[in-house]
Amino acid sequence: MTEDISRSTVTAKEQALERREREAEKAFRAAPQLNKSPLHGLWALTNRDLVKWYKNPIQLIISLVQPVVWLGLFGKAFNISGLIPSTLPPAAVSAINLQTFGTTSYFSYLGAGMLAFIILFTAAFSGMSVVWDRRFGFMNKAMSTPVGRGAIVTSKVLQSVVRSLIQAAIVLGIAIALGMDTANFSVLTVAGSFLMLFLMSFGLSSLFVMLALRSSDWQTQMAIINLLNLPLLFASNAMLPVKTMPAWLQGVVGYNPVSYAVDGVRQMLLGSGSSAAAAAGYKVLAPLWVDFGVLTAFAAILSVLGIVLSWRLLSK
Numbered sequence: 001m002t003e004d005i006s007r008s009t010v011t012a013k014e015q016a017l018e019r020r021e022r023e024a025e026k027a028f029r030a031a032p033q034l035n036k037s038p039l040h041g042l043w044a045l046t047n048r049d050l051v052k053w054y055k056n057p058i059q060l061i062i063s064l065v066q067p068v069v070w071l072g073l074f075g076k077a078f079n080i081s082g083l084i085p086s087t088l089p090p091a092a093v094s095a096i097n098l099q100t101f102g103t104t105s106y107f108s109y110l111g112a113g114m115l116a117f118i119i120l121f122t123a124a125f126s127g128m129s130v131v132w133d134r135r136f137g138f139m140n141k142a143m144s145t146p147v148g149r150g151a152i153v154t155s156k157v158l159q160s161v162v163r164s165l166i167q168a169a170i171v172l173g174i175a176i177a178l179g180m181d182t183a184n185f186s187v188l189t190v191a192g193s194f195l196m197l198f199l200m201s202f203g204l205s206s207l208f209v210m211l212a213l214r215s216s217d218w219q220t221q222m223a224i225i226n227l228l229n230l231p232l233l234f235a236s237n238a239m240l241p242v243k244t245m246p247a248w249l250q251g252v253v254g255y256n257p258v259s260y261a262v263d264g265v266r267q268m269l270l271g272s273g274s275s276a277a278a279a280a281g282y283k284v285l286a287p288l289w290v291d292f293g294v295l296t297a298f299a300a301i302l303s304v305l306g307i308v309l310s311w312r313l314l315s316k
Contacts, residue, residue, distance in 0.1 A: 041147035045155035046162075049129055053163055060167070067118045067171050071178060075110045095280055100241060102272030102282040104181045111175035112266045113238035116258055118171050119164045119197050120232060123204035124225045126160030127212030131221050150307040153209055157303065160205035161198060168197055184271040193268045199295035200261035206302035210309055237285060238262050254285070257298045264291035 053059060094104060101109040133139040142152055176182055208228075212221050233239070235249060236258040242250050253259045263285035267273035273284045286294070 041145070042151045042155055042158070045142065045147065045152060046158045049155070049159035050162060053159070064118075064167060064170060066121070067114045068174055070117065071107075071111065071114055071171070071175055075107045075114075075178070098277055098280040099282055102266060102277040102284070103270040104183075105179075107175075107179055108181040108270055109241075109266070110239065111172075111178075111180040112269055113262050114171055114175065115168045115193070115197060115265055116200065116236070116238050116262045117233065118167045119201045119261070120204060120229060120258060122164035122167055123160055123201050124208050124229050126156055126205040127208040127210075127221055127224075128218065129156055129159070130209055130212040131218050135218070149310040153206075153213070153306050153310040154303070156209045157202060157205040157306070160209075161201045164201045164205075165194060165197060168194070181270060184269060189268040193265045196261050196264040196268070196291065196295055199292075199299045200257060203257060203295065203299040203302045206299070206306040210302070210306040213306075213309055232256060232258050236262060242285065243283070257295060259285055260291045260294045264288060264295070267291070 097104055097106070100106075103109055130139070133142070139152075143149070172180075208225070211224055235252045236256045237253060238258060242253050242259075245253065263272075267284060267288050271277065272282060273288060277284075285291070
């Protein structure tokens, strides 16, 4: 009798154990599987940086202060049109502005340049995210996941591109509110302008991320930013027409990708490449298709270099 009870107890325990194993297996099968898609990893890393940005509105406001100051103070105070004698008829004043700036006023000319300004400075700080991730150990954690090295670098570039384009759209709205000429604005011209800004941002962000791949010192990265930012800005046509610059600087402008982005944006938004501007004597830096070609090549070459270097530098 005792033996039968013992045997039935063992059987009940075995059945309970089998039932628990079946339930555990069922729960395991129902659990979500690890998504190893490169696009999923790319989106997760990009979204991580974007969340930190849009959940901190102070950072966005501070990043917009400088271009707003340039537009509101420098753009309005540095009124080159005011140097034209007031005795001239309005038609003559418009002709002088058209000949000098390819548009109706210097403020409109500067407004287009400020779009490149915000893109440049946002892209410059894209490498700082790499530096801080290295310093606080997140980069090592990311490299221990199935996400590829190239996806890690590309995510840093994409978050910078998204941020810079959003800020450029805000700056464009401010420029319009302050009096930027909108006669040539259309869905096509605005979309084409932001495509150029996208290519410029992608190339510059790839450059600064590439420079930060092996850096864990934020002071070194800040020194690199200060070394490159101002020359890229002032050795371009963002602030002043190329023909007012010394001959040696005019040659430098032709090798600066920022110049082609600004030139293309002005042709799209302000019509500086129109026959009227050409007849008045204004010369664009290059035809519109050349601007697109240069920016596309710049973005492609820098992004490929960044990915290739990530395979070497992030694996060490």
